[in-house]
Amino acid sequence: MSERPVIGVFDSGFGGLTVLRELLKHLPGADFVYLGDTAHLPYGSKSQAMITRYTHAAIFELVSHGAQLVVIACNTASALALPSLQASAPVPLVGVIGPGAEAAAAIAPAGGTAVVLATEATVASHAYAQACAAAGLSAVEKACPLFVPLVEEGWIDGSITEQIAEVYLREALSLTEEMPAAIVLGCTHYPLLRPLLGRVVERIAGNVPIVDSAEATARRTALVLPDAVADTGVEPAIRFFATDSAAKFARLGPSFLGRAIEHVETVDLDG
Amino acid sequence: MSERPVIGVFDSGFGGLTVLRELLKHLPGADFVYLGDTAHLPYGSKSQAMITRYTHAAIFELVSHGAQLVVIACNTASALALPSLQASAPVPLVGVIGPGAEAAAAIAPAGGTAVVLATEATVASHAYAQACAAAGLSAVEKACPLFVPLVEEGWIDGSITEQIAEVYLREALSLTEEMPAAIVLGCTHYPLLRPLLGRVVERIAGNVPIVDSAEATARRTALVLPDAVADTGVEPAIRFFATDSAAKFARLGPSFLGRAIEHVETVDLDG
CATH class of the missing domain: 3.40.50.1860 (Rossmann fold)
Structure with missing residues (x-):
């Protein structure tokens, strides 16, 4: 039995769960780690330097949980941080x-x-x-x-x-x-x-x-990880992390993801 | 000629300008220093410890610019930070x-x-x-x-x-x-x-x-500073400070304040 690829998904909050929802549709053979930087949202009012710092930390956090590719599901981070992080990241990055x-x-x-x-x-x-x-x-x-x-x-x-x-x-x-x-x-x-x-x-x-x-981002990711496109019949494992109170995440997340969210773990990107 | 009292006004952004507008109506004999913590808004998603830290720093910043009383115009800061800061603040504080x-x-x-x-x-x-x-x-x-x-x-x-x-x-x-x-x-x-x-x-x-x-906050402030209630015919001096990009502040501020905002200075509360 071959090992399933692990895809990391990063967003400033829970909005990126709509991207995870499409990833689950298009790459049912992968497992997932999702990180929402709820402590620092919204990114829209922050400087490029700050957004790049948090995105950099998030990528390493996701990689530490096994991610072999990270989808930057946040539009602001895709616009402002992705270009400068792409070359030095330890895994491939896909923006939205x-x-x-x-x-x-x-x-x-x-x-x-x-x-x-x-x-x-x-x-x-x-x-x-x-x-x-x-x-x-x-x-x-x-x-x-x-x-x-x-x-x-x-x-x-x-x-x-x-x-x-x-x-x-x-x-x-x-x-x-x-x-x-x-x-x-x-x-x-x-x-x-x-x-x-x-x-x-x-x-x-x-x-x-x-x-x-x-949806377009999920299709792009499928091109990068073609081995994860086939549905093996095994339910994907998903771990959820947030950087602050998980209450809103747990309350609103399911309507974004289209499935239940059992448990949200807390991590710190400021350290 | 007696010196005019200086009132500090603190908010997480530019919304507190509606409070400044009422203060200008009810205390036309005062001068004003306004500080909007635009780098850290919105306060609604932050922890009590963080909000208290920023509010504490803002009070000292406003006092350094001459404020003899500080109005905490932000509802979240009034709810979460004011009670613990009231006793130790170097000047009287009024919340909303x-x-x-x-x-x-x-x-x-x-x-x-x-x-x-x-x-x-x-x-x-x-x-x-x-x-x-x-x-x-x-x-x-x-x-x-x-x-x-x-x-x-x-x-x-x-x-x-x-x-x-x-x-x-x-x-x-x-x-x-x-x-x-x-x-x-x-x-x-x-x-x-x-x-x-x-x-x-x-x-x-x-x-x-x-x-x-x-309006209720302005009336309360007038009870604390009765000398500033009389209109001396002198246009109040107002200085504006923000902790990040002043663009939105300058664009939306005038409709909140009801008058033009000439110049916004930048300060740092993280130091």
């Missing part, structure tokens, strides 16, 4: 921004423009626009700061959230002259809004494909 | 929670119940319920996590915010059997929603007074 941009470019017609929905911090970094440009795709970026608190409130359906999504999407569409080639969900919380966003996009813009960076 | 609770008790009929609207962290601390109980008033507390991002988006009016406010207020009203004696705005961001909240409260609950902790 490159795969999201490339998945959008793959389905977009030549000369098309993608609309990227993300947090204020991710939009301010312009990391998606740069990654889309590198993949040959124009992009406009729209910050949707109400989406994260709406998801954390559990308001992922219903009229109020639809109205807010319509305001954001109309503003996003006004940034480009043409019909968008794709809409990219550039935040780990947004996949929970995907059904609602699909309805609103259909109503106001017609048939525009929605690209989920979480 | 006690004045808000006492103002509600002063207008409530005997045996009434207040409804406190606040952030998740403030509600979890039950500091308002305790302060109301100490003032002889029952209270129910309702977390309204969408209000802060709505205010920061600038959506302080309009149908979407009214619908959200109605959901929160109906949930809050369902927590008590009787008509509330007062509605307490227990977060520094909420005064910007006061006109909208007034309309929604009127529609769904009738004539219930709204108590603004910011």
